[in-house]
Amino acid sequence: MAAPQPGRPGLRARPARGALRLALLLLLAVPLAAGDPCPCQDAALCRPIQQRRDSEVFVFDVGQKTWKSYDWSLITTVAVFGNYDSELMCYAHSQGARVVLTGDVSLKDIIDPTFRASWIAQKVKLAKTQYMDGINLDIEQHVKCFSPEYDALTALVKEITESFHREIEGSQVTFDVVWSPNHTRRCYNYTGIAGACDFLFVMSYDVLTGVWSDCIASANSPYNKILTGYDNYIKMGIDPKKLVMGIPWYGFDFTCLNLSKDDVCTLAKIPFRGSPCNATMRQVTYKIIMKQVNSSISGNQWDKVQQSPYYNYKDPAGHFHQVWYDNPHSISLKAAYVQYRGLRGIGMWHANCLDYSEDATAKQQTEEMWKALKPEL
Numbered sequence: 001m002a003a004p005q006p007g008r009p010g011l012r013a014r015p016a017r018g019a020l021r022l023a024l025l026l027l028l029a030v031p032l033a034a035g036d037p038c039p040c041q042d043a044a045l046c047r048p049i050q051q052r053r054d055s056e057v058f059v060f061d062v063g064q065k066t067w068k069s070y071d072w073s074l075i076t077t078v079a080v081f082g083n084y085d086s087e088l089m090c091y092a093h094s095q096g097a098r099v100v101l102t103g104d105v106s107l108k109d110i111i112d113p114t115f116r117a118s119w120i121a122q123k124v125k126l127a128k129t130q131y132m133d134g135i136n137l138d139i140e141q142h143v144k145c146f147s148p149e150y151d152a153l154t155a156l157v158k159e160i161t162e163s164f165h166r167e168i169e170g171s172q173v174t175f176d177v178v179w180s181p182n183h184t185r186r187c188y189n190y191t192g193i194a195g196a197c198d199f200l201f202v203m204s205y206d207v208l209t210g211v212w213s214d215c216i217a218s219a220n221s222p223y224n225k226i227l228t229g230y231d232n233y234i235k236m237g238i239d240p241k242k243l244v245m246g247i248p249w250y251g252f253d254f255t256c257l258n259l260s261k262d263d264v265c266t267l268a269k270i271p272f273r274g275s276p277c278n279a280t281m282r283q284v285t286y287k288i289i290m291k292q293v294n295s296s297i298s299g300n301q302w303d304k305v306q307q308s309p310y311y312n313y314k315d316p317a318g319h320f321h322q323v324w325y326d327n328p329h330s331i332s333l334k335a336a337y338v339q340y341r342g343l344r345g346i347g348m349w350h351a352n353c354l355d356y357s358e359d360a361t362a363k364q365q366t367e368e369m370w371k372a373l374k375p376e377l
């Protein structure tokens with residue numbers, strides 16, 4: 001899967017490397033006085049969360065203030081992909097939820113143990129300064145088997161987890177992995193990594209089986225496929241309690257070359273970046289999808305094999321599109337699997353995808369999406 005995979009946590013605006021380096025240098029050069037003022041009204045809220053819960057609801061947040069409308073009765077961890085927001089930290093802590101940094105680093109760089117140690121020290125320091133509760137590692141780089149990067153990555157996870165656990169009591173270190181360990185370009189020591197950190201966040205999305213095999217539009221997170229991913233991780237010896245299921249709150253909008261009567265949306269068969277087809281597809285949020293589905297030509301449809309909803313529409317230029325997504329129905333099936341397979345929990349990329357406006361229909365749809373994460377409640 002070398003073609004664009006936009007849904008994963010990996011894609012986001014990053015500060016220029018130079019700016020980042022400078023910021024890190026400044027952070028090192030000007031050590032913050034112990035007892036950096038707590039931004040919360042109640043200073044107790046700056047303490048890291050200690051409580052361990054049986055079940056995780058792991059939320060990626062990409063910024064703005066939509067978090068004010070999240071269902072905090074469910075959330076256990078927020079991974080901050082946007083700018084740091086101290087108000088979010090204070091509020092999450094008041095709800096007993098952890099707030100964690102995200103980390104990505106060039107694996108070529110961390111082969112050097114000295115660089116690795118200083119990178120880890122910077123992250124721990126940043127988390128402390130911001131009163132955060134850990135880090136989510138989103139390192140989605142290709143690694144060859146028997147390469148120096150293979151061992152360096154496992155060492156990084158081990159060392160960063162030790163540092164965080166030692167320096168911030170109750171802290172949590174997690175690692176994002178692709179939907180199945182059989183990914184040919186990511187030769188990772190999955191059992192080693194799972195053993196070294198608190199748990200893995202399995203990105204059960206961007207699967208798009210039909211796109212990679214037959215150049216037809218297909219589900220982002222097909223139930224039948226993603227389950228084989230968990231089976232494979234568990235077969236390797238990873239404890240189900242080390243796996244959190246990541247589901248998508250976004251879908252894919254495909255431009256069809258042709259749309260058949262039985263709803264097969266074919267894509268251009270032009271090999272492109274390792275994929276057999278140059279699929280014209282883009283990510284769409286659940287919010288946009290809900291605004292579009294009722295006016296589509298097909299209305300909401302259900303694919304029994306992939307257990308996912310989809311619909312077709314025609315754009316102003318006359319091209320047919322097919323949109324594959326996840327809704328409370330498809331998500332509750334996955335959430336039920338989390339329960340009976342005994343996984344650690346569930347989470348989504350990303351929480352900002354829903355419509356948090358005051359509109360009554362939007363409000364109900366948003367509430368149902370949150371509720372679908374824990375169907376037993």
Ligand SMILES: *[C@@H]1O[C@H](CO)[C@@H](O)[C@H](O)[C@H]1NC(C)=O
Pocket residue numbers: 154189191192193195
């Ligand atoms: C994976 O990591 C573990 C823990 O560091 C180690 O014991 C094991 O030998 C590694 N496995 C491979 C295949 O390198």
Ligand SMILES: *[C@@H]1O[C@H](CO)[C@@H](O)[C@H](O)[C@H]1NC(C)=O
Pocket residue numbers: 181182232233235236
């Ligand atoms: C995928 O990986 C698992 C665990 O290593 C293995 O048992 C299984 O045979 C693999 N499947 C394929 C299709 O390669």
Ligand SMILES: *[C@@H]1O[C@H](CO)[C@@H](O)[C@H](O)[C@H]1NC(C)=O
Pocket residue numbers: 258259260261262
């Ligand atoms: C496109 O779909 C229509 C309707 O199903 C079908 O009759 C036609 O043969 C298809 N065209 C191509 C080029 O596949």
Ligand SMILES: *[C@@H]1O[C@H](CO)[C@@H](O)[C@H](O)[C@H]1NC(C)=O
Pocket residue numbers: 270271272278280
């Ligand atoms: C692939 O699609 C993109 C965007 O539609 C287009 O710019 C590019 O030329 C296509 N590449 C090939 C090899 O057809």
Ligand SMILES: *[C@@H]1O[C@H](CO)[C@@H](O)[C@H](O)[C@H]1NC(C)=O
Pocket residue numbers: 290291294361
């Ligand atoms: C779309 O249709 C459904 C089912 O008829 C309805 O419940 C919902 O309110 C409609 N959504 C919008 C945005 O109008």
